[in-house]
Amino acid sequence: MQKQNRKIFFQTIIILLIILIPFSGYSWGITGHRVVAKIAQNHLTRKAQREIKNLIGKESLAEWANWPDFIKSDTTNTWKHTSKWHYVNVASGLEKENYIKALTSLQGENLYSQIIEMKNQLANKSLSKEQRRIALIFLVHLVGDLHQPLHIGRQEDLGGNKIKLTWFNQPSNLHEVWDDKLVNFQQYSFTEYASTLDILKKSQVKEIQNTSLEDWFYESYSIANKIYAQAPDGSKLSYRYNYIFVNDLNNQLLKGGLRLAKILNEVFN
Numbered sequence: 001m002q003k004q005n006r007k008i009f010f011q012t013i014i015i016l017l018i019i020l021i022p023f024s025g026y027s028w029g030i031t032g033h034r035v036v037a038k039i040a041q042n043h044l045t046r047k048a049q050r051e052i053k054n055l056i057g058k059e060s061l062a063e064w065a066n067w068p069d070f071i072k073s074d075t076t077n078t079w080k081h082t083s084k085w086h087y088v089n090v091a092s093g094l095e096k097e098n099y100i101k102a103l104t105s106l107q108g109e110n111l112y113s114q115i116i117e118m119k120n121q122l123a124n125k126s127l128s129k130e131q132r133r134i135a136l137i138f139l140v141h142l143v144g145d146l147h148q149p150l151h152i153g154r155q156e157d158l159g160g161n162k163i164k165l166t167w168f169n170q171p172s173n174l175h176e177v178w179d180d181k182l183v184n185f186q187q188y189s190f191t192e193y194a195s196t197l198d199i200l201k202k203s204q205v206k207e208i209q210n211t212s213l214e215d216w217f218y219e220s221y222s223i224a225n226k227i228y229a230q231a232p233d234g235s236k237l238s239y240r241y242n243y244i245f246v247n248d249l250n251n252q253l254l255k256g257g258l259r260l261a262k263i264l265n266e267v268f269n
């Protein structure tokens with residue numbers, strides 16, 4: 001091959017690789033996180049809105065909701081320590097009381113410990129504005145992850161990542177189905193999705209918000225158990241899977257948004 005041709009050949013290969021390497025390991029995918037953030041934004045108090053504007057300007061929470069996943073590709077190691085903030089692993093099959101005991105006594109940093117930590121940092125006005133801005137962005141993202149049941153899944157299969165199956169005949173895994181496939185199957189933009197879900201009465205909103213952080217973890221954990229039971233390794237998922245789980249999916253996105261608003265309103269009021 002001539003030098004020029006060879007260059008074009010390799011450039012083509014590289015471009016093809018970039019296109020073909022699948023997006024993987026992103027929690028709730030792009031749309032799911034934005035739906036949660038958008039719903040939360042709809043339920044902020046005036047005071048919380050003002051304080052958030054002070055930290056991120058005119059940009060929306062949805063705009064920043066996926067940033068904690070994007071930085072997984074940072075090669076400088078600045079954010080490497082945050083990779084275990086996106087999930088929590090507790091043994092499966094526990095009743096509520098034992099689950100919460102296990103969750104709250106975990107050692108080291110995880111999704112549960114970091115939601116509390118980010119909330120504290122955001123509320124701490126002696127920290128720099130930049131530090132509080134980062135805490136806000138992580139909080140938006142992590143409350144989303146908390147509501148993706150497989151982020152509360154089993155350690156042995158990496159939250160469903162090791163459960164190989166097909167989604168409409170395409171090879172996938174259980175975690176990816178819940179991050180992306182099922183959300184994208186609904187064919188909404190994130191704003192359409194948020195306005196479709198965010199229609200509850202005030203009393204219903206309160207009911208969803210007025211439970212504890214530990215309750216929310218247990219709820220996700222229970223849904224994860226149901227998800228595991230319905231999709232053994234090698235499953236062929238398609239329309240019927242959507243039929244079985246679309247309500248759980250929608251409820252989790254909505255609850256994520258409403259509860260994120262609750263946390264942010266608490267911090268700023």
Ligand SMILES: [Zn+2]
Pocket residue numbers: 026027028068069086141145
């Ligand atoms: Zn995540």
